[in-house]
Amino acid sequence: MRLTSPGPAMPLAGKRILLVISGGIAAYKSLDLIRRLRERGAEVRPVMTAGAQEFVTPLAVGALSSGHVYTDLFSREDEQDVGHIRLARDCDLVLVAPATADLMAKMANGLAGDLASAVLIATDRPVLLAPAMNPKMWANPATRRNVETLRADGHAFIGPNAGEMAEGGEAGLGRMAEPLEIVAAVERLIDGGAKPLAGRRAVVTSGPTHEPIDPVRYIANRSSGRQGHAIAAALTRLGADVTLVSGPVTLPDPPGVNVVRVERAEEMLQAVLSALPADIAVMVAAVADWRAAAPNAEKIKKQPGEGPPPLMLTENPDILKTVGHHADRPKIVVGFAAETQDVEKNGRVKLKKKGADLIVANDVSPETGIMGGTRNSVKLITEAGITAWPDLSKDEVAGRLAGWIAERLT
Ligand code: C5P
Numbered sequence: 001m002r003l004t005s006p007g008p009a010m011p012l013a014g015k016r017i018l019l020v021i022s023g024g025i026a027a028y029k030s031l032d033l034i035r036r037l038r039e040r041g042a043e044v045r046p047v048m049t050a051g052a053q054e055f056v057t058p059l060a061v062g063a064l065s066s067g068h069v070y071t072d073l074f075s076r077e078d079e080q081d082v083g084h085i086r087l088a089r090d091c092d093l094v095l096v097a098p099a100t101a102d103l104m105a106k107m108a109n110g111l112a113g114d115l116a117s118a119v120l121i122a123t124d125r126p127v128l129l130a131p132a133m134n135p136k137m138w139a140n141p142a143t144r145r146n147v148e149t150l151r152a153d154g155h156a157f158i159g160p161n162a163g164e165m166a167e168g169g170e171a172g173l174g175r176m177a178e179p180l181e182i183v184a185a186v187e188r189l190i191d192g193g194a195k196p197l198a199g200r201r202a203v204v205t206s207g208p209t210h211e212p213i214d215p216v217r218y219i220a221n222r223s224s225g226r227q228g229h230a231i232a233a234a235l236t237r238l239g240a241d242v243t244l245v246s247g248p249v250t251l252p253d254p255p256g257v258n259v260v261r262v263e264r265a266e267e268m269l270q271a272v273l274s275a276l277p278a279d280i281a282v283m284v285a286a287v288a289d290w291r292a293a294a295p296n297a298e299k300i301k302k303q304p305g306e307g308p309p310p311l312m313l314t315e316n317p318d319i320l321k322t323v324g325h326h327a328d329r330p331k332i333v334v335g336f337a338a339e340t341q342d343v344e345k346n347g348r349v350k351l352k353k354k355g356a357d358l359i360v361a362n363d364v365s366p367e368t369g370i371m372g373g374t375r376n377s378v379k380l381i382t383e384a385g386i387t388a389w390p391d392l393s394k395d396e397v398a399g400r401l402a403g404w405i406a407e408r409l410t
Contacts, residue, residue: 011187013041018091018125020116021061023051026098026132026176031056033097033179034064040183045091046070049103049116073115084115088122092190096120098132098176101143107155108146126189127155130182134165135172141387152403154237156196157410158185195239196406202240203275203330204232205285205319207247209265213311214296221286222371225249227336228284230398232257235280238402243275247285265291265316272319273326280405281330283320286338286371291316324355332405337361337381338371347381357408358382360401380404 017037021030030052034044046061047070058069070078070087078084088094096103096116103116112118120127129150137143138160151157159177164170177185206228210218225246232244233254243258245268253259260271265287272281290313300309320335335356337347340363347361359381364371376397380387389400 010041012037012190015042015093015190016045016091017042017186018045018047018087018094018119018123019065020047020049020094020096020099020103020119021052021056022049022096022098022100022103022116023054024098024100024132024176025055027052027055029176029179030097031060031064033182034061036179036183037186038065040187042186045087047087047116047119049114051100051102070115073113073118084118085122088119089124091123091125093186094120094123094125094127095130095182095186096127097130097182099129100131101133101137101140101146104129104131104143104146104150108149108153128158128182128185128189129155130158130177130185131160131174132176133160133174135170135174138172138174148400148403148407150403151196151238151406152234152399152401156185156189158182196410197235197280197402198239200240200280200409201275201278202232202235202242202280202282203245203272203278203323204228204235204242204282205245205247205268205272205287206232207249208286209247209268209288209316210263211265211288211291211316212263212295213292214298214300216299219288219291220248221288223247223249223286224371224373225251226374227376227394227397228282229254230394231282231284231401234395234398234402235282235405237399238406240280243271243278245271245275245285247287265319269317269319269322272323276323276326276328276330278330279409280332280334281320281323282334282401282405283323284336285319287319288316290314318354320356321354329355332357332408334358334360334401334405338364340365344379344381344386347379347386351381351383358404360397 044065046065062069106117112121161175162173163175207225208221208223210220212218229251232242236242236256245260262268293312293314324333333356337350337359339346343361343363347359351359361379376394377391
């Protein structure tokens with residue numbers, strides 16, 4: 001009897017991968033990567049930067065991928081044949097391996113001066129990056145900013161790994177992920193889209209609270225909910241399962257978000273606790289610090305001859321502090337600090353007191369127009385220090401913050 005083997009599994013059968021190889025020593029591993037992808041049934045179309053061609057030759061890449069290698073944005077032949085726009089779209093996934101600091105900087109800033117960066121800005125397909133660089137370059141604040149931007153733009157990352165650098169003598173985070181790890185990430189993405197927060201639960205608070213004085217009057221503040229709602233939407237875009245606990249706002253519910261509407265701080269706290277356990281908590285709501293100690297059941301009437309009634313206040317629960325010290329504390333706890341003076345100092349104090357990993361501090365003095373407005377200018381305060389972001393729209397702040405969170409969780 002002759003035994004027949006079922007043959008190797010072909011999880012990528014019929015899938016087309018555009019492989020962008022940029023210029024780093026790790027480019028030699030891309031040769032093996034091409035072989036591994038093809039073994040699994042994928043068709044691989046390589047694009048090489050000028051730098052990549054200094055490390056491996058188009059001849060070797062072409063021999064392994066068994067097809068044309070694209071190198072030149074202004075090649076008359078290639079532009080007539082497929083063109084960089086079709087190249088960018090005629091695939092199921094764009095894989096950048098190795099992704100150098102230089103290529104990531106170009107991507108994060110929308111540059112398109114060579115074929116690789118033009119393809120990356122023109123594509124509407126999921127993009128997976130396998131960074132490879134010296135540990136100092138990976139740790140550089142400019143690279144950190146670019147990685148956060150790329151994550152916020154919805155791009156996925158695999159690696160880098162820790163280990164010895166190819167140039168020897170230096171170790172740290174920066175080695176390109178191994179070809180089989182990259183292949184596994186490709187398989188996950190082709191099935192699931194670029195969702196670095198897939199499978200993660202998040203709870204976000206947003207808007208003001210209304211604390212009743214009597215059935216018609218309440219204590220409130222000027223929060224619009226724009227920043228909190230934008231953060232809930234951005235986390236959802238990255239694949240998180242988000243519960244948004246919102247005080248009274250006039251904004252539409254962000255799509256795909258589970259919205260719980262509340263009025264009072266105490267209700268907000270209960271709704272947040274019901275959403276635990278979660279991986280991420282972002283407490284953006286402008287929770288009233290105080291509520292009326294004994295709200296009147298009936299409308300308080302003006303009494304002729306008597307002065308205004310006294311309004312006794314009592315403290316509200318601190319939701320962020322409760323979550324930051326909870327037995328089920330989420331892995332990432334983020335708070336906001338709306339201040340009108342000593343923004344950095346107060347932010348640092350708040351980080352400790354509230355048990356948060358990050359305080360996003362902003363100056364809400366009336367002249368900034370931030371409270372209730374559409375733009376925000378924030379400082380990120382962590383144990384490690386303070387980073388100031390430029391003036392951005394609240395949507396941009398949300399996208400970057402979701403990227404910051406994704407980077408810390410993955
Ligand atoms: O102490 P302060 O109100 O300035 O802290 C602001 C941060 O704490 C924000 O993240 C806000 O959502 C949160 N907070 C809270 N519950 C309160 C007061 C503030 O969750 N009662």
